[in-house]
Structures are given as structure tokens and as C-alpha cells.
Amino acid sequence: MKVSKNWLKEYLDLNNITDEELFKEISFHICEIESYKKMVEATNLTIGHVLECVEHPDSDHLHVCQVEIKPGIISQIVCGAPNVCKGAKVIVALPGAVLPGDFKIKPAKVRGVESNGMLCSLQELGVDDKYIEERFKNGIYLLGDDANVGDDPLEYLGLDDYIIDLELTSNRSDLLSIEGVAYDLGATLNQKVMPIMPTIELSEKKNPVTVKVETDKCYKYNARYLANVKIEESPQWLKARLIASGIRPINNIVDITNFVLIEMGQPLHAFDADRLGNSIVVRQARDGEKIVTLDTIERTLTSDDMVITDGKKPVCLAGVMGGLDSEVENDTKNIVLEAAYFDPLCIRKTSSKLGLKSESSVRFEHKIDYDRVERAMDYAAQLMQEICGAEVYDGVSCDVKVVLEPKTVTVTADKINSTLGTDLSDEFVKEIFDRLDYTYAKNGKEYTITLPSRRMDLEPSAQDITEDVARIYGYDNIPTTIAKTRDKGALTYAQKRTRLIRQILANMGLNEAVSYSLISEKDLNLYTTEELAPVKVMMPMTEDRAVMRQSLLNGVIDAVKYNKARKLDNLAFYEIGKTYSTDKEETKLAIAITGLFSSHLWNGYKQEASFYVLKGILDALMVKLNVEGITYRACSDVKAFHPGRCASISLKGQEIGIIGQMHPKFAKDMGIGTTIALEISLEAILNTDNGLKYQPINKFPAIQRDLAIVCKKDIPAVDIQALIKQTGKKTLTKIELFDLYTGENVGEDEKSLAFKLTFEDPTKTLEAAEVDKLINSILNRLDYVYKAKLR
Incomplete structure (x- = not known):
């Protein structure tokens, strides 16, 4: 926000405040300052009067001018501008002047003729081309007849100004106006700001315009009718204010609406009344409806966009940009002046979708002062009456759909002091409330505050009021204290478990990867068994970072791909992080290994990455975390995994993840070779404390039996193992699958599974007969449930 x-x-009275003090007040109490500079960096300038202008004797384009630079003092200056002429009032850079670019003016001879200065264009003073009228772009700038010889031309043009460029935070929309900045600066300087209260001479004629609002996205809409306006160039003071604010002057009507927008923060729009008609209807656009905006671009709208219509067709894209069909032009005689409050989210959506940002849309998006709408419109009408000779018809056409009620909050000085660690007196707190222009009622120690309507950033909470008090009091005045607490700082149980997992995996030789939380939408469902709804970013920087990740495998597989491309073949990565679905965030662990997992050993042993190596890593991790109940079940419905070398992972019957070898085609496309990966949810693991369980060493001997079972190929070994465990009860303390056989003596659709069963009883020595009885029970259950037989 550029502030003049x-x-x-x-x-405000700033005469006794130095620039350094002004910077400090703004930076310490309002917001940061990006820059502070003069509008024009030039010295030793004066207004001159060209008394004589003749052609240079040795040039076909130069002129020799006799210029009155001070009353009664004449100086000869050679000028090459085509528009210099006798009688012109001009900007003169005298000898010793320094212009932008460190260009110094000295007396000189130009083709043998003495020249004591320079007649200047605005470009030579550093003014941007876009602010300069077309007729002066190729020559010097000619001042008005009312310019006085010897005066400062920058003061005459309103360019003797300093521009303070404020770096605003998104919540402080009240600072998007000169009046808003003045209110806040007045509070810090303890000066009362008097708001503009417009006065209009109303015609006896009545406003003929009717207004109808048909959408709840328009809270209220006001329209005034102004007749017999004279469209012409704006006065210099008005143009200077707009230039200081970075806005190009156009004509007096448009300039006045922009002037009020900057001064009061209220966007306005002027329609050519004769082209608009007397009916205004505010509604949502129809899908496919079109409008040509002021930038001459035809735009196709949807029902998400709000439009101002003449009752039939759109004439303005509400809150963003006017339409070309109702534009104010040089022959406009009558205008309709609009002032409204539009829904911020609706304006933001339209502006973002169409890529169309304007001074108006920025203010509507960040919320404007609901109570300032009518005052700003009347101020613009007053200026149009004074500058354009407008006849303001009696009455304001208005339709209100939503009324924003004032926000109130209750707070005490004690509460403020308790939060800030200060000892401010009740009277001083009251004084700050007055400086902030709060309206309040006091009951005992309590203040019930009605928040100013312009302060859209304030919520009705004691914290916001406390922050405002701290800001005006000065953060540098608040004593620095160590926060007091009765509790020692410590890691949560989940944080401790997360650190332990990192330590265990690092000890196993894995490297931690940290990847982006944003991925491409096309990669969202690569590692899932179902189609996931994407969590999209509203305005992604690139399509590769357009949605939130729902799997950590995207990151670790990308890490493998990146390193493989750089000729690093033996890789083991893990990542612990958040994934994001439409209804929750979840902490997960992902691991990917490829190449040799164990190598360079003294005995030459090398262990290649495989499904069972990664399964062993996970099992070892679960043992160290004291997590029991992990089981695996074959699955084949995940796109990126090998259908025959993939398993789902469950914890006590609840599926928590997946493990497997990457699909050969996927691995080839990615350039990652044979890569094994897993991903599990850590939510249950991080928050479950199984505790350490003490179990004395059994002093009675164990009995082991080998059991070979023939069953159908499609029956998972884990199901057979679970049934054996269940039937063996507590006496069966250990079960291991040690052989899988298919071939001779086994049916084509069958397989043989060999298990080693360990039986023991901590209270006595088991008899062989007892174990035989359990074995028979196991065989009977297997036969009954799976038709499995003893081999």
C-alpha cells in the first residue's frame, strides 16, 4: 500500500515529527515499511516563463529560449523539445541541479550557443510514462497559466511528496486506505482523526434508478444518479494524489472514484447512465454468460460469478471490473454511481479464476467497512459536483440483503495486564481505547467494547483487544519475562516413540528422506487399493505440486529414482511424516530398499534387497517397539506393486499398510530397478503402550513336532498358521513355517506347508500323550475348516 x-x-499534524520518528511509529505500532522515497528525486528546479523562442542558428530542431526564471531574471536556455514555444510556463533545471540518475546540470554551449539550464519533461524528473498525458510524452511538460515564475514546480504539480510503501498483512484490510492508516497512526501519536463528512447540494429531481439484489453474495447495493457531468482532465492536485498511489489518471469521473477508493478504502464504479438505463439487477451469472470487460477482453462466466446487469445482460463483473458497454467516455452526460458491499469469498473466486486483479477486487477480497459504503459514495458525489459540475439527484436507490451487526467484546485491564505481563493502570488502558476509537461502556472493572466497523481484522475476543493495546503501547515497552509454568517441558509418548523408530531404522542402516507434502494428482493413487479423493491446493505453483500427498511412498520412491539416476545403486530410505485425506491427517512410515542391503562384509557375504529382507526389518522394528499381532496377507490390487509379491499388513486384525516389490513395468518406467517398499500407519503404534512383560524362563523341557499340511494353493499360509495357533492354545508357544512344497505327490492345485511347533507348560513337564492330543485337535480343525490333510 503506497501512502502519500x-x-x-x-x-494529522506531522510537522514536528522527523522522518526517523515517523518510520519508528509506523514500524513499531502499525506494520513494516518496504520503502520510503521522494516522488521525484531532483533539486534546484524552478518555474520559468518562456519570453522568447527562436530557432537555433546551427540546427533544424533546437530552439534558443529566453526564460524568466525568477521575477525580472532572464536566462538563455537551448531546448530541443518540439512543443517549446513563446509564452509557455515550463519546468527549469538551473545550473547545479541534480536530476534522477545523478545527472548534473551545468552551463554549456550547445552548437556554439550558450545554455544556462534545461527545460524538463516529466520523464527527465523520473515520472513513469504511464502517468503522463499523451501530448507531453514527446516533449517538455507545460504548466498551467496559473503557475508563478520562481516557484517550486514540484510543489505546484503536487510531486513534492514522500511515498511510504507499507508491507501489509492480509488481515489488516483497514490499512488499504489513507483514512485507515491515518486512524492507526493517529492512535500511536495520540491525535484525533476527523473522518470526512461529505455535504451535497441535492437537486429537486428524484433518482430514477431502481435497484434489485437477487443474490445473497451482495450484502447491500447503493446507486446515485448524477446528471450533466462534464468529462475532462482532472485537476492537478487530484492527478498528483493518484500518481502517488500508483494509479494512472484517466478522466475526472474515473479519477474521483479511484481517489475515494484510495482515501476511504471503498471501491466505487461509475456507469454511463444513458447506456445503462434505469434498472439495476444484481445476480449470479448464468453458466456460459459472457461480458466484455473494460480491458476489452470477452470473458465467459459461471454461476459462481456475480454480475451487475441492466435487467437483461451483464454490464459489470461485480467487485472486479466494469463492462465496456457501460463505460464512462468523453461524451458521457449522466452517470449512475455504484457503492456496494460484496461477499469477499465470491469476489476472490472470480478474481482468481479469471486471473483478474484490480484495486477494487483486492479490497473486496479482504473485506471493507460495511458502515462506510454510503459515506464514500456521497463523498464521491460531492467531488463530482465540485469538479465535474454534476447535478446530484435526490435519493439513493438501495437494496440490502445482509446486515452486519457491530461486534462487541468484554475485557478488563487486569486481564490485559495478566496476558502482557504489564502493570498498566485502568486510566491508561481507557486512554488507549479512546485513541483506538473504541466505543465502550464501563461496568465496574469490565469494559464492554463495540469494535469499530472499519477494523474487520478484530474478532470479539479479549486476545484481539489485548494485542491492539500492546501494539499502541509498544511491544518494546513490554518487559521481557520468562514464561512461568508448573509443568516441565517434555516429549509426548508419541514423540518419544517416533524418535525411537528413527533411531532403530538408522541403526539398521537406513537413511531418512524428507519429501514434499504436495504431489501431482496423476500420482495420487499409485500406491493405494482404492481411488482417493484429492485434497487440492487452490492455486498450485505447478501441476507437479497440486494435491496433498496421501501416501509417503511417493516421496521415498522419488528419492530412489533421484539417486538411481546418479548411479547410486544400493539404497535404503525411510520417511516418517503426515499424509492428508479429505477428513483426517495421519502419521505414516514408508521404507524403500533396492540393490544390496548388506555388502562389503569381511567374509564377502552380500544380501540383496528382497521382500523378506524388508519384512525382517519391519518385524525387528515391531519387536523393539514391543508391538505384537502383526500379520501379512497376500494382495494384488495395488497398481505400482508386483501382483505376486505384495501383501497387506495388519495389526491385531486391522489393516495398517502394505509391503511388496514394485511392479516390473512401473520400476522400469521409473528407472528404479528391483525395489521393495512398505508403508504403514503409525497412529496405533505411536499411541499404544504395551509395556514390558516379565516372563520367567521355563524350567520344564519343551516338545517340538514338525507338521506338514497339504491344502489348496489359494489358502494363505497365514490363515493355516492362525488356526493352528488358535487350536494349540497356550501350550503352543511357538510356530514357524519352514518349508513350502509343490510338485510330485501333491495335487496340481495343492501345496504342502511344513510348520515347526513348540509346546511347553510353565507348570509341569508335558507328556507326549498330551501333545499328541493337541496335534490331533489341530489336524481335525484343519480338515474341518480348510479340508487340509496331514502329508
């Missing part, structure tokens, strides 16, 4: 220092002076 001279404009602020219309609200």
Missing part, C-alpha cells in the same frame, strides 16, 4: 505523506498531513 502529504495526504496523511490532511488528517
